[in-house]
Amino acid sequence: MARSRRRTTAPLDTDPCPCGSPRAYGRCCGPLHRGGSAAPTAEALMRSRYSAFAVGDSDYLMRTWAAGTRPASLDLDPRTEWVRLEILGTGEGTPFHNEGTVSFRAVYRENGREGELREDSRFVREDGSWVYLDALA
Template sequence: MTPDFCPCQSGRTYDDCCGPLLAGARTATTAEELMRSRYTAFARGDADHLLRTWAPATRPEPLDLDDGLAWRRLQVLETTAGGPGDEEGWVRFIAHYRSGTDRGTLSEHSHFVRLRGSWYYLDGEIG
């Protein structure tokens, strides 16, 4: 049986990477780990994880995911702060997707904050 690699492309299996975060069994220890789990949630259609990890001040209600998008690959370009001792962090990434026969990318510089000891997505700058 081949291992079920994580969609975030960490090189680890889903169960050893983003799986426990999406299941709510543990929280992210860094902003990048949270960003990777959120990419995985988009790839798997897990709106609950996305809402649970979105800062209350900017969280949309409701969150509608586009079922026509298939997230295919993640490239983490840069991480600034966002470590275990930080209160804020930024992650710049490119996410590749497919929609029908079309292919595209989403580039974002995401801003994360630590609230009550847990990391949350606050907002992002596209491009």
């Protein structure tokens, strides 16, 4: 699995993508972060959002959060280093759906200790684009 490091600037287009894809950042999540394209599937959006956490792109996270569940602001903790993403499963969320789910495991490091976040995330389309809705209970 690919590893990512917390950054203060966006990765170079030739750098490995933090989401764990075999593609370079400039051919994977980079165009989504820059607004040059939209995620074609719920999984692609999930991967790009993970990458946004890894590179500290809170603006992208806010833009890709459903209007009804989006917080007023988002402050990312610079002490959190996102290490790797593992997609555990998906439900619907293809270019032919309007809703989808992605189950994932994200490994992070804080204060020298590793932890993990597991979530079953829900995604919906707003104005034709995939956005993060919430976590399933």
